[in-house]
Amino acid sequence: MLFRSLAAAAALLAVAAPAAAQDVDLRAQVAAFVQPSNEARTQVVVDQLRAAGFEPMVETFVGGNRQTGEMEGRNVVVTIGDGPREILLTAHYDAVKLRDGTMSQGVVDNAASVVGVIEAAKILKAKDLNHRVRIILFDQEELGLIGARKWIEAHGLANVAAVVNSDVAGYGDTMMYGLNNGAQSAGVTRAVREVCAERAMNCVGFPVYPPSDDRAFSGTGLAEAGQAGSIDRVPTVSVGFQDHVGAHQMWLAFNGGETNGLAEGFVPQVFQLIHSAEDTMERIDPATVKLAGETYAALVERLDAGLSH
Template identity: 85%
Template structure:
């Protein structure tokens, strides 16, 4: 009995040590994105994908916006598997420039999502999939979804079966998902709901969800005067603590009387696009969960789309 107890204790120690090591590794991967320029963040993306066993392709484009003028952007892409149609798993890696001219640390928005997507790619790499899965890490989202729009201009959407986008996934155990990407996206949000039920996860669906690169693919919120483009099934996902997720839901969906104190700003919006978006906010457990959930959702969509 004593030996069995000692063996069990040793196994628990090994497991806890392994989990702690993984947490440290994920934290270090997110922290690596704290760089002085977005170009330096590109290098981090490429290095991490290579370390994960991929050979990324850097697709450059002429982007920018009217305020800052033209500037080169860089989308980073890897492809898993093969097939006539593809599922995209996306996140933006660029950070916003603050009022003082410095670059935000940009870890909640959005380095944690990028690391989560790379973790999902590592899981998907060994799967027998029906679709090609393309991982796209976008530049210049903070300038108006420029990287995503430029990718669509270069590649089109004819072969894209679905898009899963991640934005703001740095802490908390509550999955948030948008339900405002058009009727063609209903089966994707249904797949999210099924996954939440199976995993007994706390999940909050948003009839109105803040915009991210998903809008470039769904056609919702297209800039005035922009030409019509094909739309594809799309969902945008994020993580937050449960209270924060519900406060954000009320802020966007509560109407004229949302039940929040006058002038109240949900914590997440106090953090992002500010000098408070720092590593102190990051929970590696959320990054790990995000990677697992994204991979599971892509697998589910892959199977459903093949039926």
Template identity: 65%
Template sequence: MLFRSTAVAATVACFLALAGAASAQTTQAELKDRVAAYVQPSNAERTRVAVEQLTAVGFTPAIETFEGGGRNSGPMEGRNVVVLIPGTGGGAGGEILLTAHYDAVKLRDGTMSQGVVDNAGSVVAVIEAARALKANPPAHDVRLILFDQEELGLIGARKWIEAHGITQVAGVLNSDVAAYGDTMMYGQNNGAQSAWVTRAVQETCAARALQCVGYPTYPPSDDRAFSAAGAPVVSLGFQDQVGAHQMWLAFNGGESTGLAEGFVPRVFRTIHSAEDKVEVVEGETIRLTADTYEAVVRAMDAKLTADGK
């Protein structure tokens, strides 16, 4: 059995039904338009878009600044954008973090990548999931964090952990690269403390009859900052089924991947390049991503509650 108990299974099933009803208000076309809004000439402008979109759906976001930057960029102020969704449990049991980075890379010619696959699609999806969670709060508080400077070395996530610690972090759902396709990818390499979060993902995949692929080794994102600090965390993303399996082989197939010599999966020919453009984005995927992430957060909440946390 995937569910730990009949009671937990019933709770998750109920939450899944509520998730679908709560998130049906935003059309796929509107979600794609929201992703396109992040095509901006600077990351500072992307911050503005994130704040505007959060405000438009009823949040009052806080901007937490930090001193960041890298060896190539030099010192650079960063901005994490944060909102809190109070749960029905009055703050007991810690917080579930729902995270994605909103910054984009600079290309070799000095222009900004459109950064929609990596990672505005995720940003719009987690905002939409947060909107649905706000409308029908789970027991645990949920903190949505949009990180800056992930592309410079997970700096925003590391700075947030330095400032706040992980004492109140019950679990983390991080999203990176979620803009097209119907297959969810999830990492399994974030330590033993993350096993229960992985189970919440797997149970959600089964309950929703969703095509999901688990990666023993998964590409790094802001989840690595949390796993290094000892927090339970999973990193999720979406792409087409063939691409998801090709990426699995590239990272986990060893010397005999079955891939043609020199073959590069589509996703890695897209991100960090001029091909990461809004035409690639599928509104249906953003809708699916938002609904699935909401369901995973509710599954995490049910597991924590069942464990008395």
């Protein structure tokens, strides 16, 4: 019996296709972000952008929050093409510090998004676009969207036509997108839905979606943080990936109200992972990173064609 099982297992192994070379690379790229500090992660972003043929700019800023005190941060930026108006494709690369003082490995949240965005940048570089596309990998998102806010302070939003932000895209084939970035974002939402239909993808729109750097651009959800006022409101969408069941569980947790049907005390898997010691490479599926890159590129291309420039 044992022998038969082993033989069967061996036969299975023999027919299993070897991982595609690109998958191995994407996996290694995400793994490179497992570092002891966010400073070390900055260098990984710069190195990977250079390896992809870009000349990244590192924009430093004085950031930090009440807990950390003043703390230098670094956004890493690349521009593609030219044009008076621009589309931003963004993701934060910083990882959160855990309660015991060590760094989260921060791969689901959010190295996988960063690598996906770099993949999208490689695709977009070969396109003839009407807009300038600015790829921004933000620092200090985990401290309160500081990198995004500092970028806005430094550059303004007058020329920004739209923002696509990716947060949490490490596994699964289902793209999640937030619907809570204000009325000005309806056109971007429509573009997301068109891309989902065209690519026959599973996509789930969230009326309530957790905040990321998107909120700094859309001006929503900042009133509570005392950041409201005369902020510009840019058409913005925040996207991410998860497995199909997990995406729906998360939808119910955030949008289902008291009768969401989830067991009492249920916490969607992704929220058990992120900001914990469980956010590790075992969770990462390079196929998702590839899918995210292709999807984000398709979305930016669609926005580029549809928005006035």
